[in-house]
Amino acid sequence: MKVNSTSSNPLLNGVAGNTRTDSSHSAAPAPAGGSRSDVDLSPAARQLAALNSSEGDIQTARVQQIRDALASGELKIDAGRIADGLLASVRDLLK
Template sequence: MKIESTGKAYVPSQVQDARTPAQRSNAPAQSGGDSVQLSPLATLMKKAESAISESPEIDQKRVDEIRQAISEGRFKIDANRIADGLIASVRDMLESRG
């Protein structure tokens, strides 16, 4: 997921069909009914949209504090903390998929 400069998460607008070509060709044709069948990818996208909408908004005061600290040379980057956070994030993603 790409984070734009606006602070909003970028979610691709195209959803690809997660079924194999054989599954798509064997799918029954819809005959004007009211039923809809979502692919696993569409269901995953819906969960992602929900998680994004529930995430907290940007704390502008904190952003300003960090910006000021950077400009004054007081902001220190802890590479180990960043790496630990990335690893934890990947673990969470893998656990939620399995």
């Protein structure tokens, strides 16, 4: 079977062997005199980047309070309550 590099589909014309001759899809030319490139992020992309950063993920003061409460016996773990919460979240995921 022979595969032609031309097609009746105008979106595929000029595509052969992973090369594209359509200049509207070409990479932008490199800036003259350097390799610096600026990228403008959308507000949604900035928010995702902020969520991806690990800064502020752990509240160390709160973790220490929980450790101290566990060590002193003030904090009791209710396994039934934890199990109920897990089952409820699984039910929500299955909906």
